[in-house]
Amino acid sequence: MNALLKFFLKIHVFLYRYTKGKIGGKLGNNHILLLNTVGRKSDKSYTTPLVCVRDGGTYVIIASNGGADRHPGWYYNLRAQEETVIEVMGKIITVTATEVTDGERDRLWQQIVVEHPQFADYQKKTNRRIPLFRLTPV
Template sequence: MTNPTALPRHPEPADGAGEFNRDVIAEFRAREGAVGGDLAGMPLLLLTVAGARSGEPRTTPLVYLPDGDRLVVFASNGGSEKDPVWYRNLVARSEVTVEVGTDRYPALAAPVDPAEHDALWARQIAAQPQFAGYRTAARTVPLVALTRV
């Protein structure tokens, strides 16, 4: 019998994640959470969530903001008018796996309380100014809190 709380070994990147994400994921794991290039020095995690329809594990590299005992990620999709696939998947299934450095653990994902949204967004822009360009008038970027279980 399969242990339902067991973490998946190392799931493949999400379909359509592209070569860039696959390379980032491979480098992240090979270098114990460190990556180079445009992402060098950024707080980066790997988020694994089950596909909403397939149930298959999907992994995405994301920049995060530490906030107390949780990590906050931003469903900005690079400023697109659409939510990213990883966000749509975790709306359907809130149980996720988080990898930060060499630490890998199960977590629960939940939308950030609307009262916290703007303050967290401002903190992220202060930390990573390029995030200011990801905010569009077409939608409010969802913020997601990841809490270790």
């Protein structure tokens, strides 16, 4: 990740937290949450702003990495954790994360690409199947 993008993400996280999501909680048609993970190797804390989709009482996040051929770093960190914390519009929520598979993934993917067409473009850029995670409040 380049230095300018890292800087922008830090500013985004700061503004999101400071305004409880009034700034940075929605970008265009995209609802944003903050995902907090711990590095599986480094043990460092990370906060990542991500597009999310509501599905019932859960949140679904997309490990697109902009269509890159590898999963984003948070994907591996999230898989290594039993629980994590998300921040949604000023609320701090402990969640369990489950990778969505099979028919459920197909249903959610169709919903996602209708609401957020950029993800269809990301899928076209990569050979990997972009993973989805369901975040369920504990």
